[in-house]
Amino acid sequence: MERGVINLVIIGFGYSAEAIAREIGPKLNTLHVTVRSEEKARRLRATGLEASVFDGGTISDKLAAVLEDATEILVTAPPGESGDPLLATPGFRDLTLEGLLGVFYLSTVGVYGDHGGEWVTEETAPAPTSQRSRQRLAAEQAWQDFIQAKKGLITPELGIFRLSGIYGPGRSAIDNLRAGTARRIVKPGQVFNRIHVGDIGGAIAHALLSKESLGIFNLTDNKPCPPQEVVEYAARLIGVDPPPEIPFEAADLSPMGRSFYGENKRVSNAKIRSDLGYRFRYPTYREGLAACLEAAR
Numbered sequence: 322m323e324r325g326v327i328n329l330v331i332i333g334f335g336y337s338a339e340a341i342a343r344e345i346g347p348k349l350n351t352l353h354v355t356v357r358s359e360e361k362a363r364r365l366r367a368t369g370l371e372a373s374v375f376d377g378g379t380i381s382d383k384l385a386a387v388l389e390d391a392t393e394i395l396v397t398a399p400p401g402e403s404g405d406p407l408l409a410t411p412g413f414r415d416l417t418l419e420g421l422l423g424v425f426y427l428s429t430v431g432v433y434g435d436h437g438g439e440w441v442t443e444e445t446a447p448a449p450t451s452q453r454s455r456q457r458l459a460a461e462q463a464w465q466d467f468i469q470a471k472k473g474l475i476t477p478e479l480g481i482f483r484l485s486g487i488y489g490p491g492r493s494a495i496d497n498l499r500a501g502t503a504r505r506i507v508k509p510g511q512v513f514n515r516i517h518v519g520d521i522g523g524a525i526a527h528a529l530l531s532k533e534s535l536g537i538f539n540l541t542d543n544k545p546c547p548p549q550e551v552v553e554y555a556a557r558l559i560g561v562d563p564p565p566e567i568p569f570e571a572a573d574l575s576p577m578g579r580s581f582y583g584e585n586k587r588v589s590n591a592k593i594r595s596d597l598g599y600r601f602r603y604p605t606y607r608e609g610l611a612a613c614l615e616a617a618r
Contacts, residue, residue: 326350326392327345327348327349327350327392327393327529328349328350328387328390328391328392328393329345329349329351329391329392329393329394329395329529330352330353330354330355330384330388330391330393330394330395331352331353331354331355331394331395331397332355332375332394332395332396332397332398332406332407333355333356333396333397333398333399334354334355334356334365334372335397336487336489336492336518337397337427337484337487337518337521337522338354338395338397340489340518340521340522341395341521341522341525341526342354343522344522344523344525344526345522345525345526345529345530348526348530351371351390352370353371353372353373353384353387353391354370354371354372354373355372355373355374355375355384355398356372356373356374356375357374357375357376358374359374362374373387375398375406375407375410377398377401377403377406377407377409377410378410379410379411379412380410380411380412380413385412385416388413388418389416389417389418391418391420391421392420392421392422392423393421393422393423393424393425393529394407394421394423394425395424395425395426395427395525396424396425396426396427396464397427399453399456399457400456400457400459400460401456402456404456404459404460404463405460405463405464408460408463408464408467418471418477419473419475420475421471421475422477422478423478423479423480423529423535424464424467424468424477424478424479424480425480425482425528425529425535426460426461426464426479426480426481426482427482427484427521427525428457428458428481428482428483428484429453429454429457429483429484429485430483430485430514430539430586430588431449431451431453431454431457431584432447432449432454432457432458432461432483433445433447433448433449433483433584433588434447434448434449434450434454434584434586435448435450435583435584435585435586436585436586436587437585437586438510438511438512438585438586438587439586439587440586440587440589441539441586441588441589442539442589442591442592443483443536443537443539450580450583450584451580451583451584461481461537464479464481465479465481478534478535479535479536480528480535480536480538481536481537481538482524482525482538482539482540483537483538483539483540483541483588484516484521484540484541485513485514485539485540485542485588486513486514486515486516487515487516487518487521488515488516488517488518488606488609488613489517489518489519489609489613490518490612490613490616490617492518493555493609493610493613494551494552494554494555494610495555495558495559495610495613495614495617496613496617497552497555498552498556498559498561498563498564499559503555503556503563503564504552504564504567505549505552505553505563505564505565505566505567506548506549506566506567506569506572506574507549507566507567507568507569508547508568508569508582510585511547511548511569511585512545512546512547512585512586512587513545513546513547513548513581514541514542514544514587514588515541515542515551515606515609516540516541516542517602517608517609517612519603519609519612520540520542520601520602520603521540523599523601523602524540524593524597524599527597527598527599528597528599531597531598533596533597533598538592538593538596538597539588539589539590539592539593540590540593541588541590542590542601542603542604542605542606542609543590543601543605544605544606544607545586545587545588546606549563549566550606551606551610552564554606554607554610555610558611559614569582
């Protein structure tokens with residue numbers, strides 16, 4: 322679908338949303354972002370961003386006005402027990418949203434659950450094992466239901482982007498090694514995908530500007546691999562010894578950290594490359610970590 326003037330509202334302005342805003346900002350007519358505290362909103366306004374507070378409880382008059390004018394909404398805020406925070410907030414469903422052309426929802430590859438290291442695609446039936454992934458899948462369905470029920474001359478498209486583990490400048494194995502917090506946990510057969518924040522910004526900006534139809538896409542790198550392999554490569558890049566190997570059974574992990582190791586799969590990104598024509602800047606952790614090192618310099 323070809324897009325003209327873009328008035329974008331971002332619900333939840335965190336690490337990934339900042340990368341998207343940097344990428345797409347110059348091409349937008351208007352950009353409005355939401356955060357959870359007035360203090361952060363003031364800091365963002367001081368940089369020139371238009372920002373308001375949205376904590377999932379109420380929609381301010383200002384936010385209601387910009388939502389009514391929006392051509393696209395990007396939702397990065399995580400769901401809770403009540404579901405997606407925007408859909409669950411009183412008043413949102415009463416908005417007309419007559420100019421809305423697209424909703425972009427950032428989800429997680431965790432919705433696929435565990436597949437014993439086998440490959441999964443967007444055609445794989447979701448089978449989430451963790452509560453947070455079940456909430457993400459429920460939010461995906463809620464947005465699909467919302468779009469389906471939307472009536473009018475223009476029905477907005479929905480793009481659901483399932484992200485793997487996010488890393489980038491300030492949040493990489495290099496940063497963990499330098500901080501002394503990196504661990505080389507070894508669980509035989511375990512693999513993970515990951516995604517550089519620059520490719521999140523690049524892919525969402527590409528989708529926003531694309532003439533292609535939206536849908537469900539895995540937003541992940543080309544190289545699922547054991548997590549210790551990434552730590553070892555990062556150590557070589559900065560010329561330090563990697564931390565000692567820790568068997569998974571002996572690792573002191575939080576319940577959330579341990580739950581990540583309960584899901585083992587290889588996630589394909591072929592669809593976003595073929596259907597949207599997106600070319601990854603950091604197709605593997607090698608390019609991504611090299612970029613993180615360069616950014617730190």
